Amino acid sequence: MPLARGQRPVARVLIDSPLPQLDRLFDYAIPAELDAQAQPGVRVKAPLRTAGRVIEGFVIERGVESDVDRVLSELDAVVSPAPVLPERLYRLARKVADRAAGSASDVLRLAVPKRMVRAEKAWLAGERCAAPALTATASAHAEAVLAEYPGLGERIDAGARLALDAPPTLVTLGDDTVPAWALLLAAAAAHCLAAGRSAIIAVPDHRDLDLLHLALSSLVPADALVRHDAGQSGPGRYAGYLRTLEEAPCVVIGNRSAVYAPVSSPGLVALWDDGDPLFDEPLAPYVHARDAALVRQELDGCALVFAGHTRTSDVQRLVSIGWVEELAPARRTSPKIVLSPIREEERGARVPSAAFRAAREALEHGPVLVQVARPGFAPSLVCADCRAPARCPACGGPLHARSRGAVPVCGWCGRSAHAWACPKCQSVRVRLASSGSERTADELGRAFAGTRVIVSDGAHPVTEVDDRPALVVATRGAEPIARGGYRAIVLLDGERMLQSPDLRIGEACLRWWSNAAALAAPDAPVHLVGVNGPVARALASWTQPAYARQEVADRAPLHLPPAARVARLEGDAAAVDRALAALREAVPDLPAEAILGPVPAEADGVPRARALLRFDYGRGPRVTASLRASVVAEAVANRGRRTGGAGRRPAARNTLAVRVDIADPEL
Structure with missing residues (x-):
């Protein structure tokens, strides 16, 4: 469309930058030689005067500038004529970023892969795909x-x-x-x-x-x-x-x-x-x-x-x-779940007699799955005399054993503890406090002599096993598919899994056990060992939605996710206070109990402050807009401090960080 006299084409560009103050569209004049190529969705290079350099971005839309006296920088180059950012994707990225008090460019960095010149040229030169037809x-x-x-x-x-x-x-x-x-x-x-x-x-x-x-x-x-x-x-x-x-x-x-x-x-x-x-x-x-x-x-x-x-x-x-x-499906099906408590006379045994017997009978017909909590041989060690956790003398990390009788190794720094001594009682003996996938396979291999044993975990990934008899010991989430299904499934370490200090540990355990139980053959028993309570009952009756309903009801009075949204503010104490003050002004109907903190925190030895904010979904747009405005304001002010006069000490790069929708909040 020809332009009238006194008008010029303008490209509105989203700069690819992590700086929050640059999360908006910038107007650039389009030089005549780039007019045909600088279309919406293409990658361009544009000068950023405040930084004194050229930076990449995307043309989001084109417009017409009537004020020819307005000073505008010109686009530097069109990186590629391929329109790789359609308007529908930018709209989605903008909406997602606003909901999370983030930047659209950060979302697009996840959505748009890195440019590959050869693949792009082949796509531009090739024919477009025809509509597919199903047989x-x-x-x-x-x-x-x-x-x-x-x-x-x-x-x-x-x-x-x-x-x-x-x-x-x-x-x-x-x-x-x-x-x-x-x-x-x-x-x-x-x-x-x-x-x-x-x-x-x-x-x-x-x-x-x-x-x-x-x-x-x-x-x-x-x-x-x-x-x-x-x-x-x-x-x-x-x-x-x-x-x-x-x-x-x-x-x-x-x-x-x-x-x-x-x-x-x-x-x-x-x-x-x-x-x-x-x-x-x-x-x-x-x-x-x-x-x-x-x-x-x-x-x-x-x-x-x-x-x-x-x-x-x-x-x-x-x-x-x-x-x-x-x-729900018209015909409801569910696995055959058996709750296998560990009786008093079986204390010390990991597999109760009922589950052991079911596994032995199932091995006559095909594979048996044994799910465990952790990989390795002995994921944790304790002092053999006082039962204190064995810790690395160098970094304080937990010690574990790679095999029976091996020298303990730190799970954090990887150092071997050759001359370890308990700091409490000075004992030099350690005890295996837990059993990982490898130790479980070793124990079951001796109990079921002559049976093929397969370990599947992060270090030994197995995706599929055949229908021959075998004991498959797998960590949660690493269970391979068995041809025809497993003839029996034994879920171990359930009580230990439930002891994790996690708000959603009940949901997680139910998901791990349900996904494993779904791998069973028809009418094959699934034994959950040593667990009772609501999670076990939900698995046994295969009523997972009822458990989720109860979880939502229990969290609602406490305003915990997902009954409410939770945001975390962290940064300089003054910046956190300013952000909270701006929030109270922008959302005056926010309840006083919605803000928890601020409390002292520390990051890399630097004193910081942290606060949690609980808010309902209806106030979400106003809350996230206020938090985002505070992040931008602090970034701009911080940049001014860092570029201040001579002798002034540079300030930290980020004085305020915000994360919205914390699933497991801890203050």
Whole structure:
């Protein structure tokens, strides 16, 4: 469109910088030689006068400047003409960042992979993908799977928000065995693809991703399947991202950042097992994949599915207020759970007689799974005389043993404690206080002489075992799939797992045990050893949603997540006080008991202050806007102090840090 006299084109650019004061759009004049290429979504280089350097960014939109006397810097260069940041992705990143009091550029750094020149040139020169077509057999199979959940297909088409109770069973696909949840989500994705819409499925780790990929390969054409995970090469990941920019629908599978995939016509965003801590983003602004998916569903109007063998209290809160609809299968199935208490006469034994007998009988027919809490041989040692924890003389870290009779080794610094002596009683003898996966395998190997023993943990990953008799000792989350399912499952160390000082440890244990129990063959016994109470009862009756409901009810009077949102402020004491004062002014109806602290804290030997803020979801936008404004104000003021007069001592780079939605708050 030609410009009128006295007008000039302007690019509004988002600078790629971690500095909070730069989290806004900057206007740049577009020189004539870059006018054709400087389109919305492209990468550019722009001068930053305050820093005296050129920095990369994205053109978000173009406009027209009528005030020709206004001084504007010009774009320095267009890095690539490929429009890799569509408006829909920027809108999502902006919304997610505002909700978490963070920067949009930090979100985009997670969503947009690093540029790979060769992959980008091949994409620009190649032809765009055509709309994929499912075979009649694949479509019929997908619809048959969805039919197990009455109305699921119609709800997905209508853009509903659903909490699915996944079937705790295994299914056979040719020569492979996959969990039923993988086939269910694959069928939902195929249903969307057949309707001409894209689907995004996020799973916690590479093991789940491989299973989902296997299930999808039987339903979806290969050219319509985009895998997005950190294990890919840089060019492969970038090429997959470029494929999601095309108009042709596709199915995107990946880990937590997959929820940002910029597909053009999203019909479904699904998360499997959203309680897994791998969905927590460790980088600023620390947005959980579940929260990003909720924001995306609100913006795009697509269906949203939370599926799992258990239900998190976060999803249950949404169900309780009617924001998410729960959907169960027409035929309810559950594993055969047996609570195996350790009787008085069996004190000292890790495996009670009932579970031991069940394992021995099951080994006549196939593999048996034994779940333990920790990897290694002896994860912790104590003094053999006074039972005090054995600590490293150098750093104070916990000592562990790599094998029976081996020299203790520190779990923090890795030093060997050759001449260790107890600081309390001066004893030089240590005792194995716990059993890891390797020690358990050693003990069970002697108890079941002649039986094949397989260890699966972080150091010895195993993804699948055959249907021959074997004892599979696995840490939680590392259980391999057994062809045809395990003939028995024994869940050890449950009481020790529940003793972890974690607000959500009950939820976590129920999730670990439920996911393991779902690997059992039909009618195979699952023995939970030495545990009773609400978590054990929920597992035995397979009523995980009821446990989640009780958790939400118990936390509501205490204003603990997810009944309320929690933010943490940390920094200089004066900066924290200023932020809290600004918050009280911006949100005058905030209850006095919402603020906990400030209390003294210390980071790298520097005195700091820390405060917690509990607020309801209705006040969320005002609270996060105020906190973000305080972070920006402190950053600007701090920059002024650091660039002050000669002889002035430089101030710390960050005088105030804010993190919103703390799952397990500690003051």
